[in-house]
Amino acid sequence: MRGHDGHAHDEYGYNEYGYDKYAYEPFAVTVDLAVLTLRAGALHVLLVERGQEPYAGRWALPGGFVLPDESAETAARRELAEETGLKDVSGLHLEQLRTYSEPGRDPRMRVVSVAFAALLPDAPEPTGGGDALQARWQPYGDVGPLAFDHDRILADAHDRVGAKFEYTCLATAFCPPEFTLGELQQVYETVWGTGLDRPNFRRKVLATPGFVEPVPGGARLTGGRGKPAALYRAGAATALHPPLLRPPREGRSA
Amino acid sequence: MRGHDGHAHDEYGYNEYGYDKYAYEPFAVTVDLAVLTLRAGALHVLLVERGQEPYAGRWALPGGFVLPDESAETAARRELAEETGLKDVSGLHLEQLRTYSEPGRDPRMRVVSVAFAALLPDAPEPTGGGDALQARWQPYGDVGPLAFDHDRILADAHDRVGAKFEYTCLATAFCPPEFTLGELQQVYETVWGTGLDRPNFRRKVLATPGFVEPVPGGARLTGGRGKPAALYRAGAATALHPPLLRPPREGRSA
DNA sequence: CTTTTTATAGTCGTAGTGACTATTAAAAGG
DNA sequence: CCTTTTAATAGTCACTACGACTATAAAAAG
Numbered sequence: 004m005r006g007h008d009g010h011a012h013d014e015y016g017y018n019e020y021g022y023d024k025y026a027y028e029p030f031a032v033t034v035d036l037a038v039l040t041l042r043a044g045a046l047h048v049l050l051v052e053r054g055q056e057p058y059a060g061r062w063a064l065p066g067g068f069v070l071p072d073e074s075a076e077t078a079a080r081r082e083l084a085e086e087t088g089l090k091d092v093s094g095l096h097l098e099q100l101r102t103y104s105e106p107g108r109d110p111r112m113r114v115v116s117v118a119f120a121a122l123l124p125d126a127p128e129p130t131g132g133g134d135a136l137q138a139r140w141q142p143y144g145d146v147g148p149l150a151f152d153h154d155r156i157l158a159d160a161h162d163r164v165g166a167k168f169e170y171t172c173l174a175t176a177f178c179p180p181e182f183t184l185g186e187l188q189q190v191y192e193t194v195w196g197t198g199l200d201r202p203n204f205r206r207k208v209l210a211t212p213g214f215v216e217p218v219p220g221g222a223r224l225t226g227g228r229g230k231p232a233a234l235y236r237a238g239a240a241t242a243l244h245p246p247l248l249r250p251p252r253e254g255r256s257a
Numbered sequence: 258m259r260g261h262d263g264h265a266h267d268e269y270g271y272n273e274y275g276y277d278k279y280a281y282e283p284f285a286v287t288v289d290l291a292v293l294t295l296r297a298g299a300l301h302v303l304l305v306e307r308g309q310e311p312y313a314g315r316w317a318l319p320g321g322f323v324l325p326d327e328s329a330e331t332a333a334r335r336e337l338a339e340e341t342g343l344k345d346v347s348g349l350h351l352e353q354l355r356t357y358s359e360p361g362r363d364p365r366m367r368v369v370s371v372a373f374a375a376l377l378p379d380a381p382e383p384t385g386g387g388d389a390l391q392a393r394w395q396p397y398g399d400v401g402p403l404a405f406d407h408d409r410i411l412a413d414a415h416d417r418v419g420a421k422f423e424y425t426c427l428a429t430a431f432c433p434p435e436f437t438l439g440e441l442q443q444v445y446e447t448v449w450g451t452g453l454d455r456p457n458f459r460r461k462v463l464a465t466p467g468f469v470e471p472v473p474g475g476a477r478l479t480g481g482r483g484k485p486a487a488l489y490r491a492g493a494a495t496a497l498h499p500p501l502l503r504p505p506r507e508g509r510s511a
Numbered sequence: 512c513t514t515t516t517t518a519t520a521g522t523c524g525t526a527g528t529g530a531c532t533a534t535t536a537a538a539a540g541g
Numbered sequence: 542c543c544t545t546t547t548a549a550t551a552g553t554c555a556c557t558a559c560g561a562c563t564a565t566a567a568a569a570a571g
Contacts, residue, residue, distance in 0.1 A: 032369050069358065073360065074358045101356075102355075113325065184549085200529070202530095203529065203530080227537075227547085228538050228539075229546085230537050231549080232548080246500065438519095439517075439518075454561070456520080459518085464558090481569080482516050504560090512571100514569105514571070515570070515571085517566100518568095521564075521565095522562080523560105526557105526558085528558095529557095533553095536548090537548085538545105538546080539545080
């Protein structure tokens with residue numbers, strides 16, 4: 004570009020970088036999904052095994068191309084439905100993380116990928132896998148080196164979700180429609196990797212209007228081993244004011 | 258796609274959506290920049306006037322194409338340097354906001370735009386404008402309807418910056434290398450649109466280790482009308498724990 | 512020399528929270 | 542059946558952080 008004037012004259016100036024003539028290399032645009040869920044008190048990620056080079060045999064985040072008539076969000080939700088096999092993904096929390104566009108991130112060509120994080124309450128086993136290549140849940144932390152820059156995307160997803168837990172009500176997205184405060188606390192503890200004091204957590208959650216609301220009648224009895232816990236639903240609030248800060252990491256400079 | 262299996266087999270399967278054959282419409286990838294600064298105690302945005310259809314004569318956020326060998330971040334920094342005329346933009350805060358990919362956002366073709374927010378300490382007048390088309394600072398809030406979906410991008414940038422002010426030290430990015438606490442407070446007040454109690458703000462900032470550090474010797478004398486204020490530099494900290502929450506908006510349901 | 516202006520210091524009450532202890536209500540084990 | 546175990550719930554206490562304020566200091570403006 005010829006500096007500011009050239010740009011101002013020709014913003015989206017296809018004469019200069021003419022799209023029709025393919026005067027510059029066009030981009031493939033994909034979405035990559037970090038689909039997170041909790042199974043048996045541990046954070047799990049949905050991964051697919053690649054069947055082609057590059058990274059054949061390596062695990063990768065699910066994803067795919069953005070089709071001509073789709074937005075990235077639409078493509079992400081379509082992929083989410085395909086990969087999880089869920090009938091209805093309209094209520095699931097899907098959050099755009101950021102876009103990864105390093106020139107060398109796909110060795111074959113220029114691929115710009117819009118990354119999303121998706122949060123699932125329950126974890127149905129992915130329905131695919133009639134052939135050799137599989138899709139399955141893997142515990143976060145046990146994931147080896149993933150294909151492309153998916154390790155980084157996954158780490159960014161975890162960071163973002165953990166940070167949003169502090170000042171939003173996002174944690175309920177990991178919970179089924181009705182849940183106990185103990186379950187909600189486990190969500191926090193699993194994602195943050197820290198323990199939380201139960202009475203204090205309870206006090207905080209209940210003191211935040213709209214975070215959770217008690218289900219009209221019941222308390223859960225059969226399953227639990229201790230005193231039955233009251234059931235709650237996610238409330239209407241989305242923000243957490245004041246926030247629920249995670250305990251600060253140890254080891255600060257004196 | 259044929260569901261999960263088809264995808265797992267063919268992630269980035271260029272046989273299915275073959276890039277080489279242009280079997281699907283490729284995308285143009287651009288960056289759009291919300292360049293923010295403070296002039297005379299008001300938030301300003303860098304805008305350029307469009308010279309071509311669509312939206313000819315309308316103001317728009319600066320931006321441009323991502324070149325074949327660039328990442329979106331590199332392209333954004335290059336555009337930032339071009340638009341502002343600054344020699345060195347390496348130290349400026351540049352933050353990726355999100356990617357806008359609605360199919361109809363550019364009437365001519367499929368354009369996916371990665372949006373960034375940039376924060377400038379001082380506001381040099383943009384150096385362009387030898388021709389009819391201009392680039393200039395406009396007060397945030399006075400911006401009329403912008404081209405494309407740039408109103409939304411700008412609003413998203415403002416939201417993001419305001420939110421990050423609560424739990425990061427980002428506000429110093431609007432300040433010159435040495436600044437007073439009064440100036441820093443004005444940055445907060447301008448971006449948030451609220452007044453803050455001066456002694457309390459001072460107490461909070463100074464109590465957060467690494468937010469600001471006093472400049473070795475001096476206090477500012479000549480300019481100010483009252484007691485000279487001590488000068489500070491931005492510290493090494495990036496996060497704010499506990500956060501500096503903005504005063505809650507009035508009007509909550511009883 | 513007084514007034515104005517702004518920076519800085521300090522006070523007081525309270526909301527929020529970390530660290531606890533105590534009680535309750537179920538299942539599990541003998 | 543009674544005891545132990547487990548987990549939910551209730552409550553206490555001290556301390557921190559913060560909102561609202563008053564007081565003092567040091568400069569320019571009049």
